[in-house]
Amino acid sequence: MKNEKLNILFRAFAVFVMLTLAACSSDSPTEETREETETPETPETPEEPEIPVASKFYTVDNINDTYADVAGIANVANWGPYNVHDPSVIKVGATYYCYNTDVSFGSEVRPGIQMRKSEDLINWEWIGWAFDGLPAKGAAFIKNKGAQPFQSLWAPYVMQVDNEFRLYYSLSSPTGRLSVMGLATSDSPEGPWIEKDLVVTSEPGGPLQTNAIDPSVVVTPAGEHWFYYGSAYDGIYQLKLDPSTGLAANSGDKGTRVAQRAFTNGIVNGNIEGPEVIYNEQQGKYYMFIAYDWLQTKYNVRVGRSDNPNGPYYDYNGLDINTEVDNGPMILAPYRFDGHSGWQGVSHPGIFKDDSGQYFMAHQGRPGENSFYMVLHIRKIHWTQDGWPIVSPERYAAVDKTEITSADLVGNYEQIILGYSVTPGYADEQRFPDFQNSIDLELKTDGSINDNANDVWFYDSPWLTLNFGDGAFIDKLHVERGRDWENKIESTILFSGLNNEGTAIWGKKIN
Structure with a gap:
């Protein structure tokens, strides 16, 4: 080994x-x-470079x-x-x-x-x-x-x-x-x-x-x-x-x-x-x-x-x-x-x-x-x-903190679920990063998620809750404003948190 x-x-x-x-x-x-x-030798005080x-x-x-x-x-x-x-x-x-x-x-x-x-x-x-x-x-x-x-x-x-x-x-x-x-x-x-x-x-x-x-x-x-x-x-x-x-x-x-x-x-x-x-x-x-x-x-x-x-x-x-x-x-x-x-x-x-x-x-x-x-x-x-x-799903960028309302949350997001695949070993075995890729997510005005009326969201600032499958997965997500580094957008809405199984959930709004 x-x-x-x-x-x-x-x-x-x-x-x-x-x-x-x-x-x-x-x-x-x-x-x-x-x-x-x-x-060991007593080191001399080095000259200031x-x-x-x-x-x-x-x-x-x-x-x-x-x-x-x-x-x-x-x-x-x-x-x-x-x-x-x-x-x-x-x-x-x-x-x-x-x-x-x-x-x-x-x-x-x-x-x-x-x-x-x-x-x-x-x-x-x-x-x-x-x-x-x-x-x-x-x-x-x-x-x-x-x-x-x-x-x-x-x-x-x-x-x-x-x-x-x-x-x-x-x-x-x-x-x-x-x-x-x-x-x-x-x-x-x-x-x-x-x-x-x-x-x-x-x-x-x-x-x-x-x-x-x-x-x-x-x-x-x-x-x-x-x-x-x-x-x-x-x-x-x-x-x-x-x-x-x-x-x-x-x-x-x-x-x-x-x-x-x-x-x-x-x-x-x-x-x-x-x-x-x-x-x-x-x-x-x-x-x-x-x-x-x-x-x-x-x-x-x-x-x-x-x-x-x-x-x-x-x-x-x-x-x-x-x-x-x-x-x-x-x-x-x-x-x-x-x-x-x-x-x-x-x-x-x-x-x-x-x-x-x-x-x-x-x-x-x-x-x-x-x-x-x-x-x-x-x-x-x-x-x-x-x-x-x-x-946070994005790097720090000193974005101003401003109020985020429920109306602000309505829209399309890129969501990442931080899953994990076991790959025993070190450098030779773990040659691939196992990227967790983003998927589409939409929060609708009527409180539903994507096109499924049984999946719902609600917001109690700064916490956004996503409820999937009548409680099969419940995501508790902290909402903040931050930079979209990938798209070079100065300020957007970000969320990060854990679901009921302890899996980390990330997201950023893209419109």
């Missing part, structure tokens, strides 16, 4: 540029090689699905929302900061964790790399185990603790499960970042099949810090941190498992990784957002919730997500509206909120026309009446 998500370098040709992609994990570990043991000046300002009208015109390291200042994978976002004052995996379409990967900032969640300004190469302690750990680390850092997580900013990183190797997560700190979200120490490590062998990749942290109302991580192998783990240091409360602690996947005929149903846990004060619960499946194709987002930071976390059907079951709800998956190539690889969620308490999800999107491009997507998160998160 393939053990770890294929990361390192994907090579393909796009038009006339060669693409090298370093993604977030590896699934083809090679045999270990032995080297002389190395001792000259930051290139951007010539492009991004708006909703000039963000494209592909970006060959600015691909490659020579155009790094103009990457903006492009070349983003595994984003972690934090708001500091009036500014949002994004940190992400080392990736590049059109040039060799430059390790160091990419950093961007934005005032509006649309135009992202490049501000450089967090590190000048690989962090010394993380690289030394892998070399001391007889392997060479990958020349890329993956899946950072950023947080602020009082006046200190903490940046967690992942570093792995071709040796299966030989990985490390470390911590760097700064007094500014723009750095400089100083590596402090290692938080969790993993290596082949041992009683726990952990994989030290994809860190995230939640802070409880009582001030406890809980750390979550994991990619493939034995699932998602959690352990307690020392809030004063950001390191493990008990040195060497690998934690305990809190989430795993199902098996089909003895084969793992793809990947589970990228946990992101938040505490929602209004709901009074902890929510774990998890990435399922292969990052380039079927990547999708699942959610579990708990009353406690260390679990158990339960899914929509009340099942513990730490059992051999594929859990729901699945609130984001590869999708395709009419007239568009679709978006795949839409996971590794980064959850954050603004000053008003509005939650957002950041993630990468890979266009169906060429899945090696990686574009930053930001979506609003809403909460169902029974406390489950749902995401």
Whole structure:
């Protein structure tokens, strides 16, 4: 069985540029090689590099699905929302900061964790790399185990603790499960970042099949810090941190498992990784957002919730997500509206909120026309009446909020039902994204749906209810105004929600 998500370098040709992609994990570990043991060196404070000046300002009208015109390291200042994978976002004052995996379409990967900032969640300004190469302690750990680390850092997580900013990183190797997560700190979200120490490590062998990749942290109302991580192998783990240091409360602690996947005929149903846990004060619960499946194709987002930071976390059907079951709800998956190539690889969620308490999800999107491009997507998160998160079917575009009446809802829509087909395996098996395609939907003036008088809709702002088959399927949908990105329409009506079986339902009005 393939053990770890294929990361390192994907090579393909796009038009006339060669693409090298370093993604977030590896699934083809090679045999270990032995080297002389190395001792970590105290890194010198790097000289401040000259930051290139951007010539492009991004708006909703000039963000494209592909970006060959600015691909490659020579155009790094103009990457903006492009070349983003595994984003972690934090708001500091009036500014949002994004940190992400080392990736590049059109040039060799430059390790160091990419950093961007934005005032509006649309135009992202490049501000450089967090590190000048690989962090010394993380690289030394892998070399001391007889392997060479990958020349890329993956899946950072950023947080602020009082006046200190903490940046967690992942570093792995071709040796299966030989990985490390470390911590760097700064007094500014723009750095400089100083590596402090290692938080969790993993290596082949041992009683726990952990994989030290994809860190995230939640802070409880009582001030406890809980750390979550994991990619493939034995699932998602959690352990307690020392809030004063950001390191493990008990040195060497690998934690305990809190989430795993199902098996089909003895084969793992793809990947589970990228946990992101938040505490929602209004709901009074902890929510774990998890990435399922292969990052380039079927990547999708699942959610579990708990009353406690260390679990158990339960899914929509009340099942513990730490059992051999594929859990729901699945609130984001590869999708395709009419007239568009679709978006795949839409996971590794980064959850954050603004000053008003509005939650957002950041993630990468890979266009169906060429899945090696990686574009930053930001979506609003809403909460169902029974406390489950749902995401907007369209990317955030700062569309004005105006009243939506029942009369406004009458008309034609493109609807997407986020279904799922089980395809056990990893990159070689999950070569197709399983796009969920839009279908036609019409809400009629008389309250019926399409041409069936037995299917009815009603509206109690902001919730739209679609009742099919006298209650066989009941969709509870949050209504809002948003941009139709596929048709370049500034404002239309969007809806998203769950039906009575926990399946996510999306839609946008097209007239």
